[in-house]
Amino acid sequence: MNLSRCTPLLRLLGELAVLFVLYLIGGRLAAWSGWPIPAGVMGMALLLVLFAIGAVQPGTLQRGAGWLMAQMLLFFIPALMSLLDYGSLVRSEGWRILLVIALSTLLVMVVTAATVELVCRWSLRHES
Structure with a gap:
C-alpha cells in the first residue's frame, strides 16, 4: 500500500478509508466471534497484527490517524451532553x-x- 505518491488530500482520504475499512472488518469480527468487544477495538487489533507482520508500515497511516486524533473532541460531545x-x-x-x-x-x-x-x-x- 503506497499512498506517498498521491496529493495530500487524496492521501488523507485514502488513509481514512483504510482505517474505516479496518473498523468495518473489526465490527464483522466482533459480531462473528460473539465477543463483547467494540468494532473499533477489534479494528485496532487487526491493525496491530498488520503492523506486526509487516503488511502495513506505521508511518503509512500517519496523516489519517493524526487528523482523527485532532478531531477527537467531537467524538466526546455526545457523551458530555x-x-x-x-x-x-x-x-x-x-x-x-x-x-x-x-x-x-x-x-x-x-x-x-x-x-x-x-x-x-x-x-x-x-x-x-
Whole structure:
C-alpha cells in the first residue's frame, strides 16, 4: 500500500478509508466471534497484527490517524451532553465516578507504559 505518491488530500482520504475499512472488518469480527468487544477495538487489533507482520508500515497511516486524533473532541460531545440528563446522579455520585475515571486512566497509562517497555526490550533483543 503506497499512498506517498498521491496529493495530500487524496492521501488523507485514502488513509481514512483504510482505517474505516479496518473498523468495518473489526465490527464483522466482533459480531462473528460473539465477543463483547467494540468494532473499533477489534479494528485496532487487526491493525496491530498488520503492523506486526509487516503488511502495513506505521508511518503509512500517519496523516489519517493524526487528523482523527485532532478531531477527537467531537467524538466526546455526545457523551458530555448526556451528562445533562443525569445531573442528579452526577451530583450524588460524582466523586465515585471521578474516582473510577482516575483509577482506570492510571491503570491504562501503567499498562501502556509497561507494554511499550516490553516491546522495546523485545525488539532490541531480536535486532542483534
